[in-house]
Amino acid sequence: MADTRVVPVSSVKYGLKAETTFGSGIDVSGDDGTAYLTQPVVQAQKPTFNILRESRLLSGRGSVKNAADTVVNTKGGTVTMPFEMLATPRTLAQHVLLVGQENGQSGSILHEMEIDGSSNSDSIGGTISGGLPHSCNLAYYPAAGEGIKVCGVVCSDLTITGDVAANNGMISMSGNYFSGFSNPNSATTTLEQTFNGTWVAAETTYFNVLDCATRTLDVEGAATQVFIMKSFTFNISNGINRVGFDSRGNAEAYAFPEYVVTGSLVIKYDDEFDYGAANNVIQDFLDGDTLSLNIICGDSAPDAEGEMEINAEIQYTGDPGQDLSEGGIFHTLEFECVQNSSTNAFDISTFKNEAVTVW
Amino acid sequence: MKLKAKLNKIHRANPNGVLCDAASLDKLRDGEVVDLPEDAGNELLNMGFVEKAKTKTKKEAK
Numbered sequence: 001m002a003d004t005r006v007v008p009v010s011s012v013k014y015g016l017k018a019e020t021t022f023g024s025g026i027d028v029s030g031d032d033g034t035a036y037l038t039q040p041v042v043q044a045q046k047p048t049f050n051i052l053r054e055s056r057l058l059s060g061r062g063s064v065k066n067a068a069d070t071v072v073n074t075k076g077g078t079v080t081m082p083f084e085m086l087a088t089p090r091t092l093a094q095h096v097l098l099v100g101q102e103n104g105q106s107g108s109i110l111h112e113m114e115i116d117g118s119s120n121s122d123s124i125g126g127t128i129s130g131g132l133p134h135s136c137n138l139a140y141y142p143a144a145g146e147g148i149k150v151c152g153v154v155c156s157d158l159t160i161t162g163d164v165a166a167n168n169g170m171i172s173m174s175g176n177y178f179s180g181f182s183n184p185n186s187a188t189t190t191l192e193q194t195f196n197g198t199w200v201a202a203e204t205t206y207f208n209v210l211d212c213a214t215r216t217l218d219v220e221g222a223a224t225q226v227f228i229m230k231s232f233t234f235n236i237s238n239g240i241n242r243v244g245f246d247s248r249g250n251a252e253a254y255a256f257p258e259y260v261v262t263g264s265l266v267i268k269y270d271d272e273f274d275y276g277a278a279n280n281v282i283q284d285f286l287d288g289d290t291l292s293l294n295i296i297c298g299d300s301a302p303d304a305e306g307e308m309e310i311n312a313e314i315q316y317t318g319d320p321g322q323d324l325s326e327g328g329i330f331h332t333l334e335f336e337c338v339q340n341s342s343t344n345a346f347d348i349s350t351f352k353n354e355a356v357t358v359w
Numbered sequence: 360m361k362l363k364a365k366l367n368k369i370h371r372a373n374p375n376g377v378l379c380d381a382a383s384l385d386k387l388r389d390g391e392v393v394d395l396p397e398d399a400g401n402e403l404l405n406m407g408f409v410e411k412a413k414t415k416t417k418k419e420a421k
Contacts, residue, residue, distance in 0.1 A: 205406065206371075300367075303407050305406040
């Protein structure tokens, strides 16, 4: 008789825990007792092993492939996994670190990740100190004895989105995890794993785009004009590549050749942003102007959970489009972030009163 | 511990996700000083949603 077991989508969870040694399992003693940080996703996607499989029809085999002539190589591959969730204070701070490989902490505790062309790691794989550089063990857990532990996990890309008309205004994030540890063994990436630690519950505080009290953008000669916002999106990618191989064929390092931040902003057509003299968004595009963008979610510089600040130096990458609705005309501004002298291309500050080492 | 809400931030406290009881959370939202158990109070302090209420000494009160 066939088995009647059903695995509800919601019964699968996944968690992250920062590594202290690049690519090594935190608990490799059998069952994994690590206190993973549960990620607040609705549907946990399965990690995908991207390895080499070559299937050849050799001469002399006739007209069909032979079972003995296929080659599978788990060394030298990657493991990837997509994610999508509402941003919470810890998950946002940790994921911008996972993609940007940079973190500054101040006060109690403001986490700042900046992309400036020099602060972000060009490569990781050496010593980890104080949680930096930042890579994780990822635990994907459908059931006891059926878990997948992926080591050396960072983010290859991260998208942060806020839209007054989506998710009830909650700011969300999505992206992809990346690992160069594709060859399962007991010391690192592992299959058939039981995770029996006490996982840390997902947070319940969120960011709401309707809390974005400060929204300013330069336009032509006028600095820090206030805009009315419908939505924003930032996409951060680091172009990650795995480098080298250890005795198991797993990565010795990751290289981050280029940090790219692009995005879009949908703001209202009004007297601050129009097609007239001094406030002309089209002229900004035609002139190739570099414009300062500031969005603060919260009533001040972030000093409480659910607050963050984004600063970006942007250049429009296309002619400002239009979003037509009953709310009037809105500009659709596609941009990329660029380093502007000493001003960071992009930086994001979030409040979470935890040190990186706790993650 | 006696705490007072930061009124521009306390609205983000999820009543189903914090240790503070709903009645106390309501009072905090109304701007009242509330005496909370250590664990519930420390959680809200860590989140940055409240601050310790200033208690006046007798001398100051006069």
